[in-house]
Structures are given as C-alpha cells and as structure tokens.
Amino acid sequence: KNEVEQSPQNLTAQEGEFITINCSYSVGISALHWLQQHPGGGIVSLFMLSSGKKKHGRLIATINIQEKHSSLHITASHPRDSAVYICAVRGGSNYKLTFGKGTLLTVNP
Amino acid sequence: KAGVTQTPRYLIKTRGQQVTLSCSPISGHRSVSWYQQTPGQGLQFLFEYFSETQRNKGNFPGRFSGRQFSNSRSEMNVSTLELGDSALYLCASSLVPNTEAFFGQGTRLTVV
Numbered sequence: 001k002n003e004v005e006q007s008p009q010n011l012t013a014q015e016g017e018f019i020t021i022n023c024s025y026s027v028g029i030s031a032l033h034w035l036q037q038h039p040g041g042g043i044v045s046l047f048m049l050s051s052g053k054k055k056h057g058r059l060i061a062t063i064n065i066q067e068k069h070s071s072l073h074i075t076a077s078h079p080r081d082s083a084v085y086i087c088a089v090r091g092g093s094n095y096k097l098t099f100g101k102g103t104l105l106t107v108n109p
Numbered sequence: 110k111a112g113v114t115q116t117p118r119y120l121i122k123t124r125g126q127q128v129t130l131s132c133s134p135i136s137g138h139r140s141v142s143w144y145q146q147t148p149g150q151g152l153q154f155l156f157e158y159f160s161e162t163q164r165n166k167g168n169f170p171g172r173f174s175g176r177q178f179s180n181s182r183s184e185m186n187v188s189t190l191e192l193g194d195s196a197l198y199l200c201a202s203s204l205v206p207n208t209e210a211f212f213g214q215g216t217r218l219t220v221v
Contacts, residue, residue: 030207041146041197043212086152095207096165097142099152 003027006087006100013107019074021085021103026068029091034061034072037084037102046072046085077107111136113202113213121219127188130216134181134202141183142210143175146197155198158183159206187218195220 005024013019023032034046047054047061049070054061058077063070074081087100114133122128134141143155154167158177175185181202187194197217201210 033210035212041199041215041217043199043201043215045210045212048209088152090207096154096157096167097144097210098154099144101151 003098004087004089004100006085006103008103009101010104011106013077013105015078015107015109017077017107019077019081019105019107021072021087021105023070023072023087023100024068025070025087025089025091025098027089027091027098029065029068029089030095031090032063032070033088033090033097034070035086035088037086039083043086074105077105079107079109081105082107113200113211115198115200115213115216117216118214119217119219121221122190124190124192124220126190127186128190128218129184129186130198130200130218132183132185132200132202132213134183134200135211138202138204138211139181140203140206140208141177141181142201142203143183143185144199144201145169146199146215147195152199155185157206164206190220192220194218 036044049063058075060073084102086102088097116131140159142157146152157165172188177183197215199215201212203210
C-alpha cells in the first residue's frame, strides 16, 4: 500500500467549477507539499503545509494532522489549471519526500 | 532570480553507457534533491545533498550516485544504463533541508 494516496486519479471539470483533490497518508510527517506538473514535465511547488490552511489566489490547501489528510481546492477553475497535481509528504525517520501518484485535472472551457 | 537549472534537458543514451546530469540550484540554496519520474512508478526520491554531504538516499541500486560541489551545484551519475532507467530526472533545491523546494524543468533521459 502506497504511503500517500490521492483521489481522484482523474478529474474533469467545467470552467468555473470548484475543485477538490484529496491526499491521505499513513506516516507521521513534518510537512506536506502540493505540487503542480504541466505537460512537458516542469514541477511547481504550490504549497508546503505543516498545519492548518494556506491560500494563494484561487488555490487553498488544508491539512488535518490528526486525520492524516490534506485537501487542495481550486475555486473558479480555469482551463489553465489543467495539470497533474501531486501530493508529497516529508516524514518518517529520514525526512525524505514520498509522493502520491498524482491527480490529472482537465478543465474544459 | 534564476530558478533551478538542469542540463541537459534531453538525452539519448545506449544500454551499458553511463550518464551525468547536472543541477544548478537557486542562488543561496544549499540543499539539492534528485527524483526519478516514470509512468509506472511516478515520482521517487533518489538522494538529497546538503553542504556537499549526502543526507538521504532512496531505494535505488548503486549504479545511481551523486555529489554536490562547494558552490552547491550537484551532479548525478548513472552507470551501466538499463532500458528501465529511461525517465524524467528532476532536481529540486531549497535553502536548507526540510524547507520549501523549488524544482527544475528536469532532464528527460531515454535509454535505447
């Protein structure tokens, strides 16, 4: 069983919809990252969280340490939000990053 | 401020050869991590360097190695290439370990 589980694997939305991507993990962590990867490979770090909630523009990330769960929300989605969103946790005994498999988001105009 | 720079962007090698990939971190960043991304396994951690010392290593064979120089630039080397080593290799830098990481565009390695 992967230490980091993301859902859904694929998500298709219409422009303007509210999007939620979930991430659950099974180990104690020091931080959780949300990453965005566009076709072509480049990865952008969206958030790094260790507690609570962070907001940047239309993106909101929350984390519940007790439940070992994080969510990434996108408000008023736009076709340019189409990308793979990856959750990664830093924890365990050696603090290495462990990644989820990613969620492919497609936002149609 | 320049971002993380990885060179080369694309590389084609033959089985059995070796390859060296380079990563220049953001100025002032002293921690560099390497990751392998394949369609089957997703993103996997390779190793992390800080102040020229390897801090952590992922579950990869000894054919995968790396180093970091005094200017924080890092290289990773893969010897005796196998077809399964074809992947996108990503480097990320951060000020110090366990802080926000900034990723490069990656090097896409194809082994034929």
